[in-house]
Amino acid sequence: MSLSGALSNAMSGLTANARGTTVVSSNIANALNEHYGRRDLVLSANATQSSGGVNIAGVERSFDPILAHHKRHAIASHASATVAAKFGNDLEQLVGSVDTARSLSDRLTRLETALISAASDPSSETRLRNISHSAEAFSADLRAASHGIDTLRANADAQIATFVDALNSGLSQLEQLNSQIMIATHLGQDVHGLMDQRDATLDILSEIVPVRVVQRESGVVAIFTTQGRTLLDDTAATFSFVPSPTTMPHMTVANGLLSRLQIDGNEIDIPGSGRMTGGALEAQFLLRDKNAPAAQERLDAIAREAVELFGPGGPDPTLGPGDAGTFTDAGSAFLPTDQTGLAGRITLNSALAASSGEIWRWRDGINASVQGDVGESNLLLALRDQVVVPKLPASGILGDAPRGLVDHVQEMSNGAAATRVRSSEILDTASAQLNHARQAVAVDGVNTDQELQKLIELEKSYAANARVVQVVDDMLSELLKI
Numbered sequence: 001m002s003l004s005g006a007l008s009n010a011m012s013g014l015t016a017n018a019r020g021t022t023v024v025s026s027n028i029a030n031a032l033n034e035h036y037g038r039r040d041l042v043l044s045a046n047a048t049q050s051s052g053g054v055n056i057a058g059v060e061r062s063f064d065p066i067l068a069h070h071k072r073h074a075i076a077s078h079a080s081a082t083v084a085a086k087f088g089n090d091l092e093q094l095v096g097s098v099d100t101a102r103s104l105s106d107r108l109t110r111l112e113t114a115l116i117s118a119a120s121d122p123s124s125e126t127r128l129r130n131i132s133h134s135a136e137a138f139s140a141d142l143r144a145a146s147h148g149i150d151t152l153r154a155n156a157d158a159q160i161a162t163f164v165d166a167l168n169s170g171l172s173q174l175e176q177l178n179s180q181i182m183i184a185t186h187l188g189q190d191v192h193g194l195m196d197q198r199d200a201t202l203d204i205l206s207e208i209v210p211v212r213v214v215q216r217e218s219g220v221v222a223i224f225t226t227q228g229r230t231l232l233d234d235t236a237a238t239f240s241f242v243p244s245p246t247t248m249p250h251m252t253v254a255n256g257l258l259s260r261l262q263i264d265g266n267e268i269d270i271p272g273s274g275r276m277t278g279g280a281l282e283a284q285f286l287l288r289d290k291n292a293p294a295a296q297e298r299l300d301a302i303a304r305e306a307v308e309l310f311g312p313g314g315p316d317p318t319l320g321p322g323d324a325g326t327f328t329d330a331g332s333a334f335l336p337t338d339q340t341g342l343a344g345r346i347t348l349n350s351a352l353a354a355s356s357g358e359i360w361r362w363r364d365g366i367n368a369s370v371q372g373d374v375g376e377s378n379l380l381l382a383l384r385d386q387v388v389v390p391k392l393p394a395s396g397i398l399g400d401a402p403r404g405l406v407d408h409v410q411e412m413s414n415g416a417a418a419t420r421v422r423s424s425e426i427l428d429t430a431s432a433q434l435n436h437a438r439q440a441v442a443v444d445g446v447n448t449d450q451e452l453q454k455l456i457e458l459e460k461s462y463a464a465n466a467r468v469v470q471v472v473d474d475m476l477s478e479l480l481k482i
Helices: 003-029 065-095 104-120 125-186 192-208 279-309 378-388 405-443 448-481
Strands: 039-045 054-061 211-215 221-225 230-233 261-263 266-268 327-329 346-348
Touching: 003 039, 003 054, 003 448, 054 192, 065 125, 065 192, 065 211, 065 279, 065 405, 104 125, 104 378, 104 405, 125 192, 125 221, 125 230, 125 279, 125 346, 192 211, 192 221, 192 279, 279 327, 279 346, 279 405, 378 405
Parallel strands: none
Antiparallel strands: 039 054, 211 221, 221 230, 261 266, 327 346
């Protein structure tokens, strides 16, 4: 081999060493970046030179589309499970568990205890006022739970609007990245950094709705939901949503008081036929339009039971049709056609309030004209029976079997606890699946030990090539001296 050939070989090796060091350095620097695709330097023999040498064929980006798809699906499932688990926890906090102080069940039990205590000494105004305090606390907790559900629905509605903005922003960014990648590929420029950005954006969108990515020959990608709705194919779909400034029990999508999601100006139902199943977006729609309203309906049905069991037709003989009973609908008599939102309006009759100067009405009846025998306890015992004696519920939401008011409250508390446990277990499973998916992707990611080993090999190769250059330089110097 000629000296020039040896020098050419060494120089090509030094060039490859320098590029390889750059690639390894980039890999190590981004070892903790989840969206970074490991780079590998691709070398080939230099067939254009008779003396040989090495060519830099390019830099490859490690990427497994199947593992990426599984990870994004796991991200969507985890985001959905997180929303459901938070709702389950929030609902249990609102109604309380059976054995929790100040829960609905505890408030009703305290009311029952106060009635029993007063019946044992009906002449005691202190005991009668204890009934008022317990009844006021029970109705206040019903209102607080109802208002809490309103807040959960309002938060879900606001979160949907936030997700819609994030979808539009993310899809617009992906459209721009597609364009930049296509131009850079045409010009022969490095597009790996742009691909990293694209993968990071896709992961963010996957939290909102699970996506399926289709790679085009030009290097761009088309984005669809897992059910086939097009999100990006050349141009991005445009989402729109009108958030509601407030959310109340009677407000639904069906009556037009809450908004549907729109894609390119067309309304779709989520959940339903919108082909947007999965992810945090659907979970928020489920919360706002299904799960929270279902809890509100049961709460309203319990409030109706309390109003009607202690109202006209109940144990108080002084009440007639149209009179307000022990519990009222915002101070007025309850109308059976106005059950929606009753839990947020239920109040104790002012005639029975602890501050009332006629607390004896607990003993003698709300509309009694005069105070009766201070030792009379029949009404107090009858009111207590309304709490525990099984009766057919007025609302079909509570079933069709005779049950006591306390049973209905305990059933709702137990149901909320079961929902919380079930959603928590689903979240644990989703978290484990997401961790497994991320680990599977990381296996093909940057291994710093391997990269450092490559760096050592590059150092040795650099030293060998540098030595060849030095030897050729020495030989040329000797020849020039001759």
